[in-house]
Amino acid sequence: MATVQHSPGAREADSTATTNIQHPGLKDADTSQWEAEFTAPTTPVKRPDVPTLLRTLRDEGPQERIAAVFEEHYIEAWFGLDPVELRSVLNAATEREVRTRPIVGYIRSLLRGETVPLLSDVRQNGVKTLRASERGAVVAMAVLESRLRGELSTAMQLAERLGADAPAANALVDGSLGTASFMSLQAGITRMLAGDFARALADLERVKWTAPPAALTFFVRDAHAKAALVHAIVGDPELARRALASARQVQRTNSWAEALVDATAQLAEVIIDRNADSTALGQLLATGRTEIGEMWPLFILSLAPTVLSGDAGAAHMLAAMEGAALPGSKSSQGLTGSAAALVRAAQAAEAGHLSEARAALAAADPDLPLTKLVQAGAALDSGMPGQALAIALDVAAHTAGLRQLELWRLSILHLGHRALGEEDAAQASLDQARPLAAGLGAIALPVSGSARAQIQSLLHDVPLPTTAPTALSLTPRELEVLVRLAAGISRREIAEQLFVSINTIKTQVSSLYRKLGVRGRGTLLAEAYRRGLI
Structure with missing residues (x-):
């Protein structure tokens, strides 16, 4: 049974700083008085500070109400109290009430380091036996444990369930008490670790459109930070900068989780500022090893350009992390089980050691898009361009x-x-690649050093087209659709977010194709980048 690690620097939340609302007269109130107040979500000024309320119930009673309060507000309780204090709160709950609210017992057992049989049942049998009120929390726990075990395929299946069960996002008022933000964020993290970056960005985008309670606004900040990290490593550094700027605009809370969000944002910032040498990354790892937490596979990916450049310090860090007992590192699934192997394969390809590259690739998840790209590079280096083309088209x-x-x-x-x-096809691919390469500097292409130098020269030494982009008159809605397409969101999901029909979105996408003179999503985004539209 995996244990859940919180930040060692987590400290008790100051209730007044979290919501600026005190729970009036709770010490002297009778049960009916505070219960009526607690269950009145339609009156925001009366909404209690959940950590303070649970502490008061633990210390002053009535303790039989702890289980009911926790069940209704388990997300705020989990993130508002450090694990030691939360365990003490749940230990004070009466056994009779715990038995009638299984989620309380499950989480208490988790905090005690005990086996939670239900999690195994959920992974094996799904969620049909669960009550609706406890389904989200239990599935989220199962997702977390599956990720920590490195069972990314199981975690992905459960994340699909989380996405299906998540309440509809509402950018004005969150009637789900943070559940919508929490579930979408967990789905996004799971897809990041599974290496499904495009769908992860779509999940994170949904979080940004929610309005969780004041004590949980770090969910939105975390979504911006994690989107920044994805773009910093495999996406667009400029979009990463914008995401970091948006993250800084979100009001901070007193949750222990803020330190984890900070570590993610700092890693993204180091990468996009092109300071991802062994010194900068080593300092980040030394000061925030625990806070990096589940994001360690992305940290390893961030080492790739520095390892390929021959930086001995980065190679040493990679070796040290390969030997560490990191969560899920013994798995062969997703990015968790593949990050180090992919960097090793790219390193071997760079040196022209094809047998070593193939051996490293054999240890990576073959279904991972990153794995397929490295396989395509290995096929090129092995004199099999047809196989390389097939893989590149498939991905x-x-x-x-x-x-x-x-x-x-x-x-x-x-x-x-x-x-x-095939010179015409080669030129067409190069013409699409060159605007994407502008401003990126050296690219960590997973091929031999000579091939990488060749493509680098073609991308950067040949001047970009001198013809100024034609002025466009995109409508505000077309720009909204374009930005969401760039984030990897499907047309149907865009329609849901913008409250229009799927046919309306299809019409707007067709208009974008026509105005930018392209056909297909990939060329649309490439041309949009070239014109500075996204």
Whole structure:
């Protein structure tokens, strides 16, 4: 049974700083008085500070109400109290009330380090046996434990359930008490660790459109920070900068989780500022090892450009992390089980050691889009351009909207077509890749050093088209659709977010194709980048 690690620096939340609302007269109030106040969500000024309320119930009673309060507000309780204090609160709950509210017992057992049989049952049998009131919390716990075990396929299946069960997002008032934000965020984190970056960005985008309670606004900040990290590593650094700027605008809370959000944001910032050398990354790892937490596979990916450049310090960090007992590191699933192997494969390809590259790839998840791109690079280096082309074409749906991954893919297409003597196709791929490469500097393409130098020269030494982009008159709604397409959100999801029909979105996408003179989502986004529209 995996244990859940919170930040060691977590400290008791100051209730007044979280909501600026005191729970009046609770010490002397009778049960009916505070219960009526607690269950009146339609009166925001009367909404209690959940951590303070639970502490008061533990210390002054009535303790039989702890289980009911926790069940209704388990998310605020979990993130508002550090694990030691939360365990003491739940230990004070009366056994009779705990038995009638299973979620309280499950989480208490989790905090005690005890086996929670229900989690195994959920992974094996789904959620049909669960009550609606406890389904979200139990599935979220199962998702977390599956991730920590490295069972990414199981976690992904459960994340799909989380997404299906999540209440509809509401940017004005969150009647779900943070559940909508929490479930979408957990789905996004799971997809990040599974290497499904495009869908992860879509989940994170949903979080940004929620309005959780004041004590849980760090969910929105975390969504911005994690979107920044995805874009910093495989997407668009400029979008990463915008996401970090948005994260800084979100009001901070007193939750212990703020330190984890900070670590994610700091890692993204180091990468996009091009300071991701062994010194900067080493300092970040030394000061925030615990706070990096589940994001350690993305930290390993951030080492790739520095490892490929021959930085001995980065290579040492990679070796140290490979030998550490990191959560899920013994798995072969998703990014969790593949990050180190992929960096090793790219390192071997860079040095021209093809047998070593293939051996490293054998340890990576073959279904991972990143794995497929590295396999395509290995195929090129092995003199199999046709196989490289097939892989690069197959992975296109997973790289759309992710600037750096799409640049990798188009570069492999160019080299593959060129190796086959297909000059027109090679030039077309290069023409699509060049605007994506502008401003990125060196790219960590997973091919041999000579091939990487060749594509680098073609991308940057050949001047970009000198013709100024034609002025466009995109409507505000077309721009909204374009930004969401760049974030990897599907047309149907965009329609839901903008409260219009799917046919309306199809019409607007067709208009974008026409105005930008392109066909297909990938070329649309490439041209939009070139014109500075996204």
